[in-house]
Amino acid sequence: MLMNNNPESGKAAYPGLVTGITAFFISFIILKENRVVAGTPFSLRDTAPLWLYLAIALLFAALFLNSFLGSARRMQIINYLGGCVLLILTLTALALSSVSLGMEKLPYGRLSLSGGSWLLFLSAYLFMNSGDQEKIPRLLSYLPWLILLGFILSGSLNDLGIAREFENEKKRFYREAGRHLYISLRSVLQALVIGIPLGILAWKKQKSRTAVFAVINSLQTIPSLALFGILIPPLAWLSFRFPELRELGFKGVGQTPAIIALTLYALLPVTRNTFTSLSIIENRLLDAGRGMGMTPSQLFWKVELPIGLPVILGGVRIALVQTTGNTTVAALIGAGGLGFFVFRGLEQAAPDLILMGVIPIILLVVLLDKTVGAFIKLLTPKGLELLYDSI
Amino acid sequence: MKKNSLRTLLLTGIGLFFMAFVFFPPFSEAVLKLLFPGVPDRLYSRAPLPELLLEHFLVVLISEFLAVLTGCTLGIFVTRKRGKIYLPMVQSLASMAQTFPPTAVLALAIPLAGFGFKPVVLALFIYSCFPVISNTVSGLNSVKGDLIEASRGLGMTDNQILRKTELPLAAPVILAGIRTSTIINIGTATIGAVAGAGGLGTVLMAGLIHDNGAYIFTGALCAALLAFFTDKLFALLDSRYRRQP
Structure with a gap:
């Protein structure tokens, strides 16, 4: 009966079970009558209907039993699907809490996720990742995103605090999101313009190498808020002394110091990867190309660029992820961006406002990361995949 | 020379x-006075600078110490036979968490854990764990199989192999992870001032709120130099480690 090829493999479900079951004992959701008063916590049992409560408990029991049966692979798929079901049940519980707590009668009420709901999300994630992700069928790997999207689009989560904050601040949200993207993309673009020649310089001139990398490495260690801060006084002085600059939008606070600092940060990944891309193009490859009778321009287009581009794009990927994240901090110096909501939420102790900033930032980071990652995969020559894995 | x-x-x-x-x-x-002749109130007076520096240092030290302890233990556990089953889970969690901006983690932890010193330490601890975990795992996994075989051939127990072969060989990679997470930690702790953790960020934030360039400069300079010298300290440690055969 038992086809366990590895008796240990069932244990992969335990972290998900432990986090999930803990969620039963702490508050699931917090209700505030308006944004100022202290909230009342409700546990899952208080807000969810009995059938849903039992369904979640049964799901955990089933996943626990599953950890004793079946082959490792089947177990993993079942864990993955179990995680998806848990995601659906948790989102349903959230949607139904707003009904059971009478949210439509409280126009200024805020329903915020609490520890329990976060733990259930984490539990779902742990079940989905209980084994090697490569073994999950590709089609299934989109399932959690589809579930989330379905719930959001259906409007069943509209009474949650974050959705209400969004409804209130829609216009501002799009403006700040646009600013966030503008600051990040412009900084990375500037870093490319400076960083690629710098990488080539470091490769060609041995003498400059140590100096270049010493400087941009140290820049990377400086905390982002500190770098913004250091730039503010001199920029303020400059714009004070030269009114022409001020007319160009050059100011001590705001986007100018943010974009300069973020460009400096993004220099390291771009320059380092440009340098690496040059160093992996070996002389014998160029010799082989020359031996085939390639002209210098053919050599560049057919040998150097295809080998080097994926590595440089790898640097762009790191730079984008880092910069989009760091742009959050720029809101503190008045540059705007999605960090605006994060810090206003922190100031007003409004968790939903914080989430409204943080979730889009994380989504943006993941999206940029995946997009550039897909590009890199597309552009990587088949025969060179092993070479790239080794660097 | x-x-x-x-x-x-x-x-x-x-x-x-x-x-x-x-x-x-x-x-x-x-x-x-030299840099900001026009600013009347240049010296931050609400708390002495050494105290703020110490506060900042403590936030980073406590959270990083806990992170190294947890991160290394977890990293070692998932590369042993008993914990191998959790390796994919821990790796995917660590790589996902590292794409998160540290500020986001800080901001998310505050509503759950509250304002003040302890919640910020908790948030920094959680975030700092992940670079340590992934570097511990990749450091231990990079130790060649034949070296482990050779150690076993010498009659070492699993425990001895870990302590005398694997950990010393993986040390530079683990140290690099600790270095990265400490530097990020110092930076995030600066922002932690917004959440009431104290430290050098307090001066900087006071400067931003009151539009006082001297405060901004004081906080920024000290935070930057703290990070800079911490990094140099790690570089020194790293070269010490590598010099050994």
Whole structure:
């Protein structure tokens, strides 16, 4: 009966079970009558209907039993699907809490996720990742995103605090999101313009190498808020002394110091990867190309660029992820961006406002990361995949 | 040789400047007066600079210590036979968490854990774990199988192999992870001032709120130099480690 090829493999479900079951004992959701008063916590049992409560408990029991049966692979798929079901049940519980707590009668009420709901999300994630992700069928790997999207689009989560904050601040949200993207993309673009020649310089001139990398490495260690801060006084002085600059939008606070600092940060990944891309193009490859009778321009287009581009794009990927994240901090110096909501939420102790900033930032980071990652995969020559894995 | 001594001289100079700036108020007063002649209230008076530096240092030290303890333990556990089953889970969690901006993690932890010193330490601890975990895992996994076989051939127990073969060989990679997470930690702790953790970010934030360039500069300079010298300390540690055969 038992086809366990590895008796240990069932244990992969335990972290998900432990986090999930803990969620039963702490508050699931917090209700505030308006944004100022202290909230009342409700546990899952208080807000969810009995059938849903039992369904979640049964799901955990089933996943626990599953950890004793079946082959490792089947177990993993079942864990993955179990995680998806848990995601659906948790989102349903959230949607139904707003009904059971009478949210439509409280126009200024805020329903915020609490520890329990976060733990259930984490539990779902742990079940989905209980084994090697490569073994999950590709089609299934989109399932959690589809579930989330379905719930959001259906409007069943509209009474949650974050959705209400969004409804209130829609216009501002799009403006700040646009600013966030503008600051990040412009900084990375500037870093490319400076960083690629710098990488080539470091490769060609041995003498400059140590100096270049010493400087941009140290820049990377400086905390982002500190770098913004250091730039503010001199920029303020400059714009004070030269009114022409001020007319160009050059100011001590705001986007100018943010974009300069973020460009400096993004220099390291771009320059380092440009340098690496040059160093992996070996002389014998160029010799082989020359031996085939390639002209210098053919050599560049057919040998150097295809080998080097994926590595440089790898640097762009790191730079984008880092910069989009760091742009959050720029809101503190008045540059705007999605960090605006994060810090206003922190100031007003409004968790939903914080989430409204943080979730889009994380989504943006993941999206940029995946997009550039897909590009890199597309552009990587088949025969060179092993070479790239080794660097 | 000459270049090296020049660098040491430069570093010592910056270090002395930093010390004097923090611990000797007349000096920082003079520096700020030179840079910000127009600002009337230059010296942050609500808390002495050494205290803020210590506070900042403590936030980072406590959270990083806990992160190294947890991260290394977890990293070792998932590379042993008993914990191998959790390796994919831990790896995917660590790589996902590292794409998160540290500020986002800080901001998310505050509503759950509250404002103040402890919640910020908790948030920094959680975030700092992940670089340590992934570097511990990749460091231990990079130790060649034949070296482990050879150690076993010498009659070492699993425990001895871990302590005498695997960990020493993986040490530079693990150290690099600790270095990365400490530097990020110092930066995030600066932002932690928004959440009431104290530290150098307090001066900086006060400067931003009251539009006082001297405060901004004081906080930013100290935070930057703290990060810079911490990184240099790690570089020194790293070269010590690598020199051993």
